[in-house]
Amino acid sequence: MAWIELENITKNFGKVSVIKNLSLQIEKGEFVSILGPSGCGKTTLLRLIAGLEVADKGKINIAGTDVTFSPPNVRKIAMVFQNYALYPHMTVFKNISYPLFIKKIPADEIKQRVNTIADNLKISPLLDRYPQQISGGQQQRVAVARAMIQTPNVFLLDEPLSNLDAMMRIEARGFLKYLLDKIGTTTIYVTHDQSEAMALANRIVVMQNGIIQQVGSPKDIYDKPSNIFVASFVGNPPMNLLQATINSTQVKIGDQYLDIKESITNLRKPLQNGKVYLGIRPEHISIYHEDSKNDGPIVEGEIFVSEPLGFETIITVIVSDQQIKVIKFGGSKNLKPGEKIKLQFKKNKIYIFEFETGYRINEIQGDDYDDH
Amino acid sequence: MNKIRVSSAINYIFLSVVAAFFIAPVIWLFVTPFSNSPSLSISLGTPTLENFGSVFQDPAAIYSFGNSVIIAVGVTLATVICASLAAYIFSRYHFHGSNFLIFILILFSNIVSGTAAMVPLYMLNISLGLINSYLGVILTIAGGGIPTSIFILKSFFDSIPKSYEEAALVDGSSYSQMLFHIFLPLSKKGIIVIATLSFISAWGNFLIPFILLSSQRTYPASVTIYNFYTEMGLPNIGLISAYALLYTLPVIIGYLVVNKIFGFSFYGGIKG
Ligand SMILES: Nc1ncnc2c1ncn2[C@@H]1O[C@H](COP(=O)(O)OP(=O)(O)O)[C@@H](O)[C@H]1O
Ligand SMILES: [Mg+2]
Numbered sequence: 001m002a003w004i005e006l007e008n009i010t011k012n013f014g015k016v017s018v019i020k021n022l023s024l025q026i027e028k029g030e031f032v033s034i035l036g037p038s039g040c041g042k043t044t045l046l047r048l049i050a051g052l053e054v055a056d057k058g059k060i061n062i063a064g065t066d067v068t069f070s071p072p073n074v075r076k077i078a079m080v081f082q083n084y085a086l087y088p089h090m091t092v093f094k095n096i097s098y099p100l101f102i103k104k105i106p107a108d109e110i111k112q113r114v115n116t117i118a119d120n121l122k123i124s125p126l127l128d129r130y131p132q133q134i135s136g137g138q139q140q141r142v143a144v145a146r147a148m149i150q151t152p153n154v155f156l157l158d159e160p161l162s163n164l165d166a167m168m169r170i171e172a173r174g175f176l177k178y179l180l181d182k183i184g185t186t187t188i189y190v191t192h193d194q195s196e197a198m199a200l201a202n203r204i205v206v207m208q209n210g211i212i213q214q215v216g217s218p219k220d221i222y223d224k225p226s227n228i229f230v231a232s233f234v235g236n237p238p239m240n241l242l243q244a245t246i247n248s249t250q251v252k253i254g255d256q257y258l259d260i261k262e263s264i265t266n267l268r269k270p271l272q273n274g275k276v277y278l279g280i281r282p283e284h285i286s287i288y289h290e291d292s293k294n295d296g297p298i299v300e301g302e303i304f305v306s307e308p309l310g311f312e313t314i315i316t317v318i319v320s321d322q323q324i325k326v327i328k329f330g331g332s333k334n335l336k337p338g339e340k341i342k343l344q345f346k347k348n349k350i351y352i353f354e355f356e357t358g359y360r361i362n363e364i365q366g367d368d369y370d371d372h
Numbered sequence: 373m374n375k376i377r378v379s380s381a382i383n384y385i386f387l388s389v390v391a392a393f394f395i396a397p398v399i400w401l402f403v404t405p406f407s408n409s410p411s412l413s414i415s416l417g418t419p420t421l422e423n424f425g426s427v428f429q430d431p432a433a434i435y436s437f438g439n440s441v442i443i444a445v446g447v448t449l450a451t452v453i454c455a456s457l458a459a460y461i462f463s464r465y466h467f468h469g470s471n472f473l474i475f476i477l478i479l480f481s482n483i484v485s486g487t488a489a490m491v492p493l494y495m496l497n498i499s500l501g502l503i504n505s506y507l508g509v510i511l512t513i514a515g516g517g518i519p520t521s522i523f524i525l526k527s528f529f530d531s532i533p534k535s536y537e538e539a540a541l542v543d544g545s546s547y548s549q550m551l552f553h554i555f556l557p558l559s560k561k562g563i564i565v566i567a568t569l570s571f572i573s574a575w576g577n578f579l580i581p582f583i584l585l586s587s588q589r590t591y592p593a594s595v596t597i598y599n600f601y602t603e604m605g606l607p608n609i610g611l612i613s614a615y616a617l618l619y620t621l622p623v624i625i626g627y628l629v630v631n632k633i634f635g636f637s638f639y640g641g642i643k644g
Contacts, residue, residue: 052538072541085539089557098553099543146543 001064003028003186004049004154009058011044011210018044019055020210026154026188026203031180033189033201037233041210042190043082046156049188051075063153078147079156083163084139086131086146093127096145117145120179137168144176148183155180155187161196173199194234198222206230228358231279231351237314237325239281239351245274246352251297253278254320258297263347266363277358279351282314282327288342296347299324306335317341401620404613411609423614432588433615436596439506440575443592444622446510447517447574452567455518456559459525464534474526477519490583497584504586512584513574521566528562561633568626575622593619 002025011019018041026032034042047053049060051072060068067075078099086095093114094101100110118124121141126134131142140160147155160176161169177200180187191197197204198218206213206221206229214226225231231239244253251258258278288298301319315326315335326343328335335341352362396414404410405424409417427433462470483489493512494503502508536558540550556563578594585591591599597619600612 050538050542052541071547072538073544073546076544077542079539079542081535081539083533083535085533085535087536087539087554087558098540098545102543102545102549102553150544 001061002026003030003063004188005059005061006045006049007059007061009045009048009055009060011041011048011053011055018210019048021058022210022212023058024205024212024215026186028186029184031187031189031200031202032205033191033197033203034205034207035191035194035197035233036207036213038192040207042192042207043158044210045207046079046158046188046190049154050077050079050156076150076153077156078150078152078154080140080143080147080158080160082158082160084131084143086139086142088131090130091127092123092129092131092134092142095131095142096127096149098146099150113149114145117149121145136163136165137172140164140172144179148179152185155185157187157189159191160189161191162193176200195236198234206233208233224360224364225279225351226360228277228279228353231353231360235281237282237327239279240285240324241277241279241353242319242322242324243355244276244278246276246278247274251276251278251352253299253322256299256320258299258345260297260347260350263296263345263350264352264362267352268361268363275355276361277353277355279353279360280324280345280349282325284346284349285324285326286344286346287315287326287328288344292344296345296350298342298344300340300342303335303337303339303341305337315341317343319343401613401617404609405617407610407613410613423610424618426608426611427614427618430611432591432596432599433593433611435589436591436593437618439590440592440594440619442506443509443513443577443581444571444574446506447514448567448571450510450514451517451521451570452563454514455521455525455566456563458518459522459529460555462522462526463529464537474519474523478523481516481519487579490579493580494583503584504590506590509581509584510574512580513577514570517570517573521570525559525562525566528565529559532558564633565630568630572623572626575626 004024004026006022006024009019009022010017022045034045036042044053048055049062051067051070054069058068059066062075062077086092087098090098096117097110097114100113105113114127115124118127121144123138123141123145126138126142131139134142140163144160147157161172164172173196180200189197189200198221201218203215204218204221205215208229214221214230216224221230221234225234225239228241232241242253244251246252246260246264249259249261251260251264286292286295299319301317301324304316304318304323306313306315311329313328313330313335315328317324317326324343348364350362351360351364353359354361400412400414403414403416406419406421407415407417408420408422409415410423462474497503497508497512500508502511532555536554537550540554541547545553575592576594578598581590581592582595582598585595588599593615597612597615600615601607
């Protein structure tokens with residue numbers, strides 16, 4: 001039995017169905033990230049696991065105990081809230097020690113444990129202050145400290161970095177990963193930021209509208225997205241998705257034919273009317289010159305805009321009325337809007353998605369991932 | 373320019389008259405008790421504490437203070453306990469028609485505790501056997517004030533993010549631990565305000581004890597003052613004014629408490 005088991009969970013708020021028949025298993029010690037756009041039900045899912053909401057249908061097991069109807073305080077969990085929820089009438093010390101205080105742990109042991117964790121998180125000088133007297137980044141650490149002071153069955157973190165500014169976020173992310181790796185407690189980390197999920201998790205659960213779209217390692221999610229939603233949600237800039245038609249050897253985008261004999265070998269489904277989305281990541285497109293080696297199909301287009309970002313440049317190209325984003329490393333000279341340009345798609349990085357359902361229907365080189 | 377000056381001068385004159393109208397009784401209240409020749413006009417004469425001396429020699433003056441304390445404390449306890457429990461539920465759990473229910477309660481409480489309902493209230497107290505008892509007075513005054521207190525406390529509780537309570541539960545506290553360690557400390561200010569306001573209103577309530585109580589011995593200060601005016605052939609202005617000042621003090625202290633509470637800003641949470 002898995003450490004955490006969600007079985008056919010359904011949750012409605014009034015007439016709004018927020019979680020739809022969701023099942024998920026998490027092993028002990030895993031770091032799982034729940035990734036999805038705002039409003040897709042991530043927080044609700046976390047609150048169901050915490051016991052702050054009760055499921056309308058389904059079962060929840062934590063550490064071998066059925067907790068479906070148990071209140072939060074008996075579930076042995078720790079949670080970092082999106083707004084941190086530090087008790088405003090207590091000092092940082094009191095905040096961190098609250099879970100121990102409630103368990104009536106002796107005062108000197110509390111003191112010693114709080115000091116250890118405060119040292120670890122570099123917040124020792126703040127222990128006598130009140131939450132409203134410290135910065136957002138410090139509040140975040142205090143919230144993490146309050147969660148970590150116990151040894152819970154699972155850590156639940158709800159967008160713990162979203163209240164920090166961009167610079168702090170990267171730093172806090174690294175620190176969080178270091179800490180959570182060191183402790184090794186099972187962690188569920190909710191975020192709408194794909195880069196956070198990619199950077200932190202062993203396993204990513206991609207959600208949309210209360211439904212799990214794909215579960216897999218960060219590499220799987222990135223390399224083998226099972227549908228258009230996952231493909232376009234992960235990666236920055238996201239994957240290009242071009243409307244196209246397909247037959248056994250060629251893809252047609254607008255009036256251009258792309259030779260895809262080598263890239264599209266195993267189509268899982270026979271195609272009805274041939275309408276598909278062709279997916280290609282910006283980093284898998286190169287600018288084609290006469291002397292480039294032949295590494296995949298080529299399309300022609302016109303530069304729309306180019307945005308130099310220092311190390312790389314993002315070029316937007318119009319190909320048969322559809323926009324394609326390309327990442328080019330190095331300089332961006334000679335990339336003027338309106339100029340004609342040839343793009344080459346890396347041949348084994350082309351994805352074909354069924355037009356109606358959005359499911360990927362070509363197999364990707366390497367061990368294919370079973371996405372259903 | 374000139375026009376503006378003239379109109380603002382008129383404003384000032386008008387406002388001064390209005391202010392004098394309100395301030396004069398207050399000055400009288402603070403001056404007359406210390407006067408050796410107290411009268412209905414404001415004049416200090418030679419300052420003296422004699423008037424207070426005569427208050428403390430009057431047994432009715434002393435025990436009616438005690439009666440006021442019993443009634444006011446009783447009303448305060450009843451109001452705070454009932455209103456905070458109800459306000460918590462109204463704030464945290466939304467059920468169909470909950471806002472309408474509060475509205476109706478406030479509407480009826482204002483009618484019921486007003487003069488118009490005195491006859492039915494009297495009959496009710498008689499049939500409940502509560503006539504001429506403090507309990508009857510306490511329940512009747514509290515009943516009139518609780519709905520408004522619920523409304524005020526509910527708005528106050530609404531401003532306390534629910535996530536503190538949720539964090540406390542997740543941190544392992546039981547519901548009662550959460551209530552005592554997290555929610556009550558956070559809502560302390562609102563509850564103190566309600567306690568103070570209901571104390572003040574019970575302390576100053578004249579009509580209900582006047583109607584529901586029938587023996588001198590049980591009258592609170594508000595009724596006793598009235599009796600001082602009406603029952604002694606020639607009113608003893610010195611005694612009455614000193615008594616009135618003492619009677620006003622708890623109210624003034626109460627308002628100072630409320631002011632102190634709102635002088636400091638409320639704990640701010642972080643927006644989620
Ligand atoms: N207590 C609630 N009452 C009604 N609707 C809610 C409640 N909580 C969440 N929702 C709705 O459920 C959906 C999912 O919310 P949430 O789980 O917070 O999404 P996320 O965390 O992914 O942004 C949203 O449409 C939200 O409006
Ligand atoms: Mg959320």
